[in-house]
Amino acid sequence: MARALINLPKTAKAGDVIEIKTLISHPMETGFRPGPDGRILPRNIITEFLCRFEGEEIFRAELFPAASANPYLTFTTTATRSGTFQFTWRGDGGFDQTETATVTVA
Amino acid sequence: MIRSAVLVLAGLILAAEPAFPGGIAPSDKRSGLAEMGPELQAMQRDDTAHPGMLWVQDGADLWARAPTGGAPACSGCHGEARASMRGVAARYPAWDARNGRPIDLQDRINLCRRTHQHVEPLAYESADLLGLTAFVATQSRGMPIAPPEDPRLAPARREGRALFEARMGQLGLSCAICHDDHWGRHLGAAAIPQGHPTGYPLYRLEWQGMGSLQRRLRNCMSGMRAEPYPFGAPDYIALELYLAERAAPLPVETPALRP
Numbered sequence: 424m425a426r427a428l429i430n431l432p433k434t435a436k437a438g439d440v441i442e443i444k445t446l447i448s449h450p451m452e453t454g455f456r457p458g459p460d461g462r463i464l465p466r467n468i469i470t471e472f473l474c475r476f477e478g479e480e481i482f483r484a485e486l487f488p489a490a491s492a493n494p495y496l497t498f499t500t501t502a503t504r505s506g507t508f509q510f511t512w513r514g515d516g517g518f519d520q521t522e523t524a525t526v527t528v529a
Numbered sequence: 530m531i532r533s534a535v536l537v538l539a540g541l542i543l544a545a546e547p548a549f550p551g552g553i554a555p556s557d558k559r560s561g562l563a564e565m566g567p568e569l570q571a572m573q574r575d576d577t578a579h580p581g582m583l584w585v586q587d588g589a590d591l592w593a594r595a596p597t598g599g600a601p602a603c604s605g606c607h608g609e610a611r612a613s614m615r616g617v618a619a620r621y622p623a624w625d626a627r628n629g630r631p632i633d634l635q636d637r638i639n640l641c642r643r644t645h646q647h648v649e650p651l652a653y654e655s656a657d658l659l660g661l662t663a664f665v666a667t668q669s670r671g672m673p674i675a676p677p678e679d680p681r682l683a684p685a686r687r688e689g690r691a692l693f694e695a696r697m698g699q700l701g702l703s704c705a706i707c708h709d710d711h712w713g714r715h716l717g718a719a720a721i722p723q724g725h726p727t728g729y730p731l732y733r734l735e736w737q738g739m740g741s742l743q744r745r746l747r748n749c750m751s752g753m754r755a756e757p758y759p760f761g762a763p764d765y766i767a768l769e770l771y772l773a774e775r776a777a778p779l780p781v782e783t784p785a786l787r788p
Contacts, residue, residue: 426586430577448583451737492737493580 425449427522429510434527435502441526443474443482444497447512453488469514472496477506486514502528552709553723553775560779561722561787569734573786581663581732581784584656584739588664591657600646603661610668618666619674619781622770624681631685631766635662635741653760659739663730666783673778674727682770685763689771692764698755704768719788725776726769728785735788742769 430444447469454466466488474482482498505528511521562570572578592610595602607613622633625640632640638661639650651658676682693704707716708724715721729742736744743765747757758764 426583428577428582428586444577446578446580446583491734493583495578495580497578 425512425518425520427510427512427520429508429522429524431508431524431526433525434529437503437528439502440499441502442497442499443508444495445472445474445510446493446495447520448493449512449514449518451486451488451490451492451494455488465515467515467518469494469512469518471511471513473511474498475509475511476500478509502526504528552705553712558725558776558779559723560725560727560782560785562727562782562785564720564722565788569786569788573782579732579784579786581730581739581786584660584663584730584732585667585784587656588660588662588667591661592664596642596646596648598647600648603641606645610665614665614668616669616672616675618669618783619672620677622682622766622773623677624679630763631682631770633742633766633769634666636761636766638662638665654741654744656739659730659741662741663739663784666730666781669781670783671780673780674773674776676770676773676777685767686770686774688764689767689769692768693771693775698750698753700753702753704749724772725779726772727776727779728782728787730783731785731787733787739784742772 426448428444428446432441435441449469450467451469452464452467454463454468456464458464468488468490469486472482472484472486472494473480481500484496486494505526507523507525509521509523511519513519562573565573576582589610592603595605604610618634621637622631623637624630625632625637627644628640635653635658638658642648642650651661676686696703696706704724707721712721712723726742726745729745730739731745732739733745743760746765746768747760750757
């Protein structure tokens, strides 16, 4: 499991715009670089990120070889009700990781 | 007449000899953080945006995890790192009485692994060693670098200064030529910092990863077209000792972020 750091406010007022910050540990190997033996290292990148709130998709991103290692994605959403965010990263070599975080809306 | 002119000239040269290590006046001393743009500074200051925190979190896990073989975890002896490790990184490299030589923080961690946990030392620049070192050093964040006044460290520190000022490599440069004499100017497009090791291990965007001070020194040496010493060489410890003295009392920034 790659280490992921997710930050969002624990509590919010209904209607507040909240910022969500995600960071995941990943080499994002481009597929263009030679390794120590001179051979091209196979591409190993995250290709897709998506965020769901209570099952509903609220943000999606496609990633390409130019993204740097340990991609950092930040976006905002409007807090409407308490619930769980689900963050999924998918990529080469069957990479698939899901993390969750909750927000309480007063 | 000529003789007195020569004497005056000699006096002027002596007066120009810098009184402080590195030739950088205390009021001019500043971390590489100050040379970066506002976006990168913000990235270093925001733990939720700082990729180095991935290593620090890994280090926190390693701190609490017991190695196989029944020996205690780091936390088994040292307890809560927040209290027990506070200020440790600010005084390293330090003297290791058992081996009779100066050691840096990553050597200290590996010695502890060998003597108290009875496991193999972690490889230089491995994610585990960088993570654990970064986690320990992060506990000293904000504290002024305070090299110990241990007289046993003095010979190595002197040697470090000599290495810092010695010309090396095919370009015939020394560390001092850039970082003492030309800091604040540019080498190509890159700003030349004063070269204070305030935040190691640090996340360098160019590396897309974490690296130790030794990795940084090797980088500079190959840039000067000099043959870098192998990882763990006593020359690095000597340089680290001199650099710590030269950087004091700037605050520890670990994990720093640099371009």
